[in-house]
Amino acid sequence: MKISAELIALQERLGYQFSQPDLLRQSVTHSSMSGPNRIDNQRLEFLGDRVLGLVMSEALLEQDKSATEGVLAPRFNALVRKETCADVARQIDLGAALKLGRSEQMSGGRRKLALLGDAMEAVIAAVYLDGGFDAARALILRLWGKRIETVESDAKDAKTSLQEWAQARGLEPPKYVQLSRSGPDHAPVFNIEARLATGETSTASAGSKRQAEQAAAKALLDQISS
Structure with missing residues (x-):
């Protein structure tokens, strides 16, 4: 199946080339656009959340080898919460590639925190399924970037x-x-x-x-x- 210009551009912003473009297409398909021939991104979102959590757990342990669990937990929460995922999604203009139903488009779905955060997690899962854990880890660490280094200041509620x-x-x-x-x-x-x-x-x-x-x-x- 031919890949759209929006998805080609998204691959460039992600810095990752899919060998299975259907995974990327599914990751940006909201439930308002799902149908008999179109699968939405909810299952990928479930998986991506877990992949993100593992990568961030590893990164935080590596960054501060003496931190206790009580110190690490709020840092972890700050890095994986929906707001942060949505911020990363905005950083790569993920909203421009989302496939939304008409009602979601009319209500500003491309800018909604929940939709962007969910889609970002789904994209992570798509990369994981397409290229394996190392590819997903590299993507996450690249996109989250300095957020990991400065997480202490973001960890407070x-x-x-x-x-x-x-x-x-x-x-x-x-x-x-x-x-x-x-x-x-x-x-x-x-x-x-x-x-x-x-x-x-x-x-x-x-x-x-x-x-x-x-x-x-x-x-x-x-x-x-x-």
Whole structure:
């Protein structure tokens, strides 16, 4: 089957050439586009999450040979959480290659944190199945790059960091407001706005309120720090 221009370009951004392009095609196919002749990326997402976890566990152990499990756990969580996967997906413009149903396209699916994070995990699985663990490890370490070196500063919970920022300036705690909820019951998307008493706001979407609040808090932290 001929590979599309979007997937050829994505391979270049990934720095990996697939011998089985159908795996890449499946990895970017959202469930809103699945059908009798098209398989979505949910199973690949499941596998990719595990591959990512193993690679990051190895990388963290190698980076700090004296760190305890209590120190490593928050670093690990910071590197594998959906928000980080979505950040990496944006870095390689994965959204441009996503295959979405019309409703998801109309609702801005190419920019949704949950969709991008899931697709990034699916792409990792596709590389793993196509080229083996070494290929997947090389891809992950290349794309995550300095995030692994600087993970200590990212390991703190974003909502906690934002609250500490507000308290240090004598402000009321940040507020989180649900702007909307969309999608089916089995795959909801929450759109949350984080607000500071000083008037700054930021919004984010995710598959759970907790994830959306964390993403909105991180976006607001990035906003006020810049």
